[in-house]
Amino acid sequence: MRGISGGQFARGRSGLGSATRRDRRTGMVQGETMRVWKQFAVAGAAAAGLGLAAFGVGGLANAQATDEAPHPGKAVYDQACAACHNAPEPGSRAAPVSALRKMSAQTLAAALTTGVMKPIGDGLDRRQIRDVVAYLAAPEGPQGTAWIDDNRCPEGQRGVDLSAAPAQVGYGVDTDNSRRMTAAQAGLAGKAAANLEVAWSFVFPRTSGLRGQGVVVGSTLFYPAGQAGYVVALDTRTGCVKWATPGGVRASLAYGRLGKDGPWAVVGGDGEGKLIAFEAATGKVAWKVDPRHDKTVPLSGTPIFAGDRIVVPISAIDVGNAMRPTFECCKAHGAVALLDAKDGKVLWTWHTMEDAKPLGRKNSQGVEMYGPSGAPIWSSPSVDLKRGVIYASTGENTSPPATVTSDAMVAIDLKSGQQKWVFQALANDVWNMSCPVGSPTAGRRPPGPNCFFAAEGSVLRDHDFGGGPVIWRGKSGKTLILGGQKSGEVWALEPATGRKVWRMQFGEGTPLGGVHWGIAADAARVYVPIADPNVPPEKNAAGLYALDPLTGKVLWSWKAAPDCDGDGRKARVPSCAGKFGISAPPLVVDGAVIVGGLDGRFYVLEAATGTLMATYDTAVPFQGVNGLTGAGGSIDAAGPFAGDGMVFVSSGYASFGQQAGNVLVAYRPRR
Incomplete structure (x- = not known):
């Protein structure tokens, strides 16, 4: 069946539109939308994954001290965890305790025994691990696999046709990491991306962030629902499940x-x-x-x-x-x-x-x-x-x-x-x-x-390359290797020797700023997203920049700006004032550039000029076609992707104090 998101979405030529009209499928109006959002936050339906980035997840405490005695896990937490998690410093990867409390018991236990917190878990005995997990764990989300089983495609529509060429082969779309798609690959013209509506949404249980991108082949979307513990094959047009296999793939x-x-x-x-x-x-x-x-x-x-x-x-x-x-x-x-x-x-x-x-x-x-x-x-x-x-x-x-x-x-x-x-x-x-x-x-x-070693010559910057190199191929036959760095720098190198051709920098960079997860390029331009979370306005370069690949000259720029006004947006995205830049890599589709923001909005810009053509808000409640109520949040790590005439957005990324979310949103050109 075809579903429409229960959450309202906003679009406009230059900003957010109204989100107050009634949803024609669920009947939600603005007040109901906010009620569902609050229910999502309080219920703790999101739980984080196990990567280093997942030190940051948002949530609400599950364990409460009784009148008689404190929870036994509190003493373990105070001894082993509090120093890092009670009051993390700005820029720290450690999550505040309120964020840890949105993790599921399963996720916390795995983190302490086999995951990123194993060095801490190694210093605890089994009872201490059990106690601290019980103290921190969020209330359990939906049990079993009803969220999959109740949304199976009809018996005759579960086949996966692999005869078509894939819309993308991985995170970078192609082996060049260009993140560029033609209209034929995406199944839609670039201008159509400026007039989208929600076709359906899929809500994942026990999830606070969606770290991976999917792959589209024909009418099938393969998607890694890592925190929910499955890889799923969905019908691109309806979101129904063709198959679902246990296997918590973390990335794309x-x-x-x-x-x-x-x-x-x-x-x-x-x-x-x-x-x-x-x-x-x-x-x-x-x-x-x-x-x-x-x-x-x-x-x-x-x-x-x-x-x-x-x-x-x-x-x-x-x-x-x-x-x-x-x-x-x-x-x-x-x-x-x-x-x-x-x-x-x-x-x-x-x-x-x-x-x-x-x-x-x-x-x-x-x-x-x-x-x-x-x-x-x-x-990649x-x-x-x-x-x-x-x-x-x-x-x-x-x-x-x-x-x-x-x-x-x-x-x-x-x-x-x-x-x-x-x-x-x-x-x-x-x-x-x-x-x-x-x-x-x-x-x-x-x-x-x-x-x-701090006083022994290290620059102590944490300015790594978070995104993979792009092989740029110009119309004249010229080839360059392009890369973006968290310092805000973009580099062009000779492919045979690694010799620097040019360098350009935007802002000063931070450990979570500059170019975080990668860039994109077509034959005429390289597109550089800048995140710069919580950087002061006078130094903040958050936005998108188009450069000449041959020279590094800036062809146009678009500056992102915070939006915490109206429609309860500040309540939905508490970090909106400082975290609004572009961390996820862009996607180029037939003359349009689609970029997702840390505050849950995504934008469609004209590739040739940088003109903003549309803005959409995913940081809202959604009623998934699979029967679960959820909410979107920050767009990070996994950029927007497309295929079979649709644009897909992984909404929610609770790491680094950003906004949790658990919704894959599918958009189609407005009818």
Whole structure:
């Protein structure tokens, strides 16, 4: 059946329109919309995932102290958790306790035993873990699989037709990471994106953020509902479920064939570091492997098919583990692995550095220190199949000695795994979450025990590349490698040598600002989103910029602005005044650029001029076609994507103190 969102949405040529009219499917009016929003917040229907970014989730306390005695988990929390979570510093990845309390018991337990908080969990016994989980956990959301089963497609409409070319093959749309789609690929003209309406919404239980993008093939949308614990295949036009398979894929999906004669599949990494291949036709798990060189490093970025092989980016988690004073900081580092698509066998692994060794020194707590470490790969690489080269980008070092591979773009030979070149954008950026950002003498907090190197030359910036490199191909045959950095800088490099061609910077950058999750490009322009959350107005560069790829010259700019007025928006998005920039990567569709904002709005701009053509608000309540009531929130990490004549938005991202949400929203051209 075809459904319409129960939440109101706003659109306009230059701003938000009215959201007060009655929804023709559910009958909601503005007052009812706010009531549902409040119910969503109080019920704690959202629960966070296990990635480092998921240190930030929003919610309401579940456990209350009784008149007789405090909850036994409170003492555990006070001892092991309160120092980081009671009052996180601005810019910290640690969530406030009110945010942790929106996590499900399952998520909290997994985080403490196998996930990002394992270093804390290792210091607790089983009873303490059980007590602190019970103290923090949000009320359970819907039980069982009714949210899937009650929305199954009719028996005769569950088939998955894979005869059409995919609208995208992964996070970057194509192997160039261009995030560019033609009208034929998207199934709609760019101008149509300026006149959209909600076709349906799908609400995910036990979810506070949607970190991944889907893949569209024909009339099927494959989507990673990581926190809900499933990968689902949905009908693009109605949102009904064709298949649903357990498997909590954390990030986005990649689409390709499992060997030259194998089945078509979608592939993604789960919260335990396994790479899982799901047969696209049926959802059957074809294989599940662990491609990591170190069991302590996660899979955060999206893999990409390179013919009958799969390129897998590998990140590292010690940047967060270092918050614990007794943690042996730091050992983990990033890597790229190449797998045989047929069975997931690892063919080679390129490492961002050698394995860490004892440094012969101890921190202030008497704990042995290790290095080098870090340079994780958070993003999806790009692949030049003709030249046989993989391009990847890295993050900062987390302990010394600094390496030349941190905050860098790297070229790797596809066949052998040998490094071809490294371009380092910022040297000596050694940083972890025990450190201040920048010099501690400038009024910032002093370094913690695992920032023992703070006075030894590190710039302490955390200005990594969060998005993968883009292979730009001009009409004249010119090729460049483009990348955006959290410093606000954009770089263009020669593909054969890594030599810098040009550099441009917007704002000053922050650990969560500048270019956060990536850029986009077409033949004429490169589109640069700037996030800059909570940066003062005089320094804030939040918005979108179009550059000449050959020279770096700014062709046009569009500045994002906060909107906390009217329609209860301040209540729905409390962070709206400071977090309104563009963190998720843009999507270019046939002359239009679609960008999602940290405050839940998304925008459609004319690619040639930067003229704002439409604004839509997803940070509103929704009644999903699968029977659940939910709400949208921040758009981050997963950018808008399109296919089969539709635009899809993953609304909700509770990390970093942003607005929780649990809704995939499908838009179609207005009829």
